[in-house]
Amino acid sequence: MLFLFSTNDSIVLKRCVIKIGSNVLTTSGGAPDLERLEALVDEIAGLMAMGVQVLLISSGAVAFGRQSKSLKGKADPVLRRQLFASVGQIPLMQAYASLFSGMGSASDSCW
Numbered sequence: 001m002l003f004l005f006s007t008n009d010s011i012v013l014k015r016c017v018i019k020i021g022s023n024v025l026t027t028s029g030g031a032p033d034l035e036r037l038e039a040l041v042d043e044i045a046g047l048m049a050m051g052v053q054v055l056l057i058s059s060g061a062v063a064f065g066r067q068s069k070s071l072k073g074k075a076d077p078v079l080r081r082q083l084f085a086s087v088g089q090i091p092l093m094q095a096y097a098s099l100f101s102g103m104g105s106a107s108d109s110c111w
């Protein structure tokens with residue numbers, strides 16, 4: 001959702017909601033793509049530095065969880081995804097926090 005207003009024939013972005021899906025945050029093999037995550041954070045920090053209020057909605061916890069936890073034996077597919085999502089939420093947020101912390105004061109309001 002974008003909130004725009006016009007001043008002197010130019011359009012100014014005030015707020016935006018950014019949804020980043022799992023396919024964007026993962027490699028073709030399903031592992032977290034940290035280079036892409038860093039590039040996205042850089043773009044978001046650029047918007048914030050221009051005064052845009054950004055609401056970030058992110059998937060990717062399952063990929064981060066799958067990387068840090070392996071399951072042995074057969075498990076229900078839904079249960080597997082729930083386990084990976086719960087385990088992966090922390091490293092996903094840590095990755096965002098680490099990347100945003102290096103962006104300076106514009107991103108301080110993220111946390």
